[in-house]
Amino acid sequence: MSLKSFKPYTKSSRGTILVDKSGLWKGKPYKPLTSVNNASKGRNNAGRITSRNHGGGHKQKYRHVDFYRKKFNMSAEVERIEYDPNRSCYIMLVKFEDGQKFYYLAPQNIKVGDKIENGPNIEIKNGNCLPLQDIPVGINIHNVELQPGAGGKIARSAGTSVTISGVDGNYSLIKMTSGEVRKIDSRALATIGVLSNPDQKNIKIGKAGRSRWLGRRPHTRGVVMNPVDHPHGGGEGKSAGGRHPVSRTGQSAKGLKTRDNKRTDKFIVRRRKKRG
Numbered sequence: 104m105s106l107k108s109f110k111p112y113t114k115s116s117r118g119t120i121l122v123d124k125s126g127l128w129k130g131k132p133y134k135p136l137t138s139v140n141n142a143s144k145g146r147n148n149a150g151r152i153t154s155r156n157h158g159g160g161h162k163q164k165y166r167h168v169d170f171y172r173k174k175f176n177m178s179a180e181v182e183r184i185e186y187d188p189n190r191s192c193y194i195m196l197v198k199f200e201d202g203q204k205f206y207y208l209a210p211q212n213i214k215v216g217d218k219i220e221n222g223p224n225i226e227i228k229n230g231n232c233l234p235l236q237d238i239p240v241g242i243n244i245h246n247v248e249l250q251p252g253a254g255g256k257i258a259r260s261a262g263t264s265v266t267i268s269g270v271d272g273n274y275s276l277i278k279m280t281s282g283e284v285r286k287i288d289s290r291a292l293a294t295i296g297v298l299s300n301p302d303q304k305n306i307k308i309g310k311a312g313r314s315r316w317l318g319r320r321p322h323t324r325g326v327v328m329n330p331v332d333h334p335h336g337g338g339e340g341k342s343a344g345g346r347h348p349v350s351r352t353g354q355s356a357k358g359l360k361t362r363d364n365k366r367t368d369k370f371i372v373r374r375r376k377k378r379g
Contacts, residue, residue, distance in 0.1 A: 106302050109309075119309025122302050128183040132166055133196050136206050140165035140189070142318065155351075160318025163188045169205040170246060170254040172232040172292060175222030177201065181230075184209050184299075191261035193299040208246055208259060210296030221292075229296040235275040236289035240267050245298050247277065248291035255292070262301030274370075282376035325351065 111117035145157030166187050179197040182204070187194045195209040197219060207219075210230050219230040223237055234251075238244060243264040246255030257279070258265045269276040274286040308314055311321075325335035326344055333351055335344030348356040 106305055115310035115312075118307055119313075120305065120307040121309075122300060122306055124186055126184070127193065128185045128196075132164060132185060133204060133206070136167045136196075136204065137164045138167065156320045156322045157318060158320050159315055161188070161316050165189060166194060166206050168194055169207060170256075170259075171252075172207070172221045172246075172255075172294065173252075174199060174203070174205070176220075178218045178220050179205070181213060181215055181217045181219065183215055184213070190259070191300060191303045192259070192263075208255075208294070209299045210245065210294065211262075211299050211301065213296070213299075227295060230294065232292055232294045234290050235267065235277075235287060235293055238267055238275075238293060238295070240269060242267065242295060243297050244293040244295060247287065247293040249287060251288050251290040251292070253291075255294070258298065261298055261303035264297040276372060279375065282373070283371065284373040286370045286372060 105123050106120050107123040109116040109119050140163045142160065142163075143157070144159075145152050145154035147153045166185075166189065168187070168190075177199050179199040182196045182198050184193050184195045190208075193209040194206050195213065196204060197207055198204050207230075213219075213230050217230065219228075219232075220226070221232040223234050225231055225233055225237075227233075227238065227242065232246075235244075235247075243266060245258040245264050247257040247265060248254060249256045257277070263280060265280065266278050267275050268278040268284060270289070271286060273289055275289045275291075276284055277287050278284050325333035326338075326342065328336035330337035334346065334349050334353055338344065350356055
């Protein structure tokens, strides 16, 4: 896939850069693996807004992607590669020898007709899923489980991957994109390869309307509000609020450490790199 730009017929098309999806499946998704996706619009079960600036957007169907990959000892063929509106990377529909079909996350350079497998002691090949203990050091992997059998949680967005940097007893040392090194049980599953659609980070929306199609509503800055609405509000002219940046509820917005999970601290070998 590559990026595509547009002729400047309008002000919005002048700056628009999108990902070319010409190589993807053109039809509808595989119906048995879809369900209704009711938009929450940023509201909780009581109907109150808990996440601001969400709402509207195009209607979507949810694709049930299998992050567990527990169908072992049987090969599957990639039938098609599809766009999924619910995530940034592409997905692939695979058909196993017994006729069962699943949606999996699609890695880069995988093509229709390729064969993939899940399980221990299989070939180290793009799209194959196997335990960390069977994967050599330095191989790019994605959809990594934090706990064996719990389903992939790490490296699931477009263009991402992590690597195995070493082994420590029954644990594998996983180096994240952020620079953090974490210990994960070597029995946990991971998939070989880097995820598809790496150009997702290079797109330019081009116009406000496209953001609305994606379900994003306008965001109002705190400094233009009144003091009753935001800690940054009030003041004469373009005042910055007279304090360090905070959220609407008063929590520090820059540099405050919000991690509070001492139970899993022992699994972090090295913290992520600090921003310069």
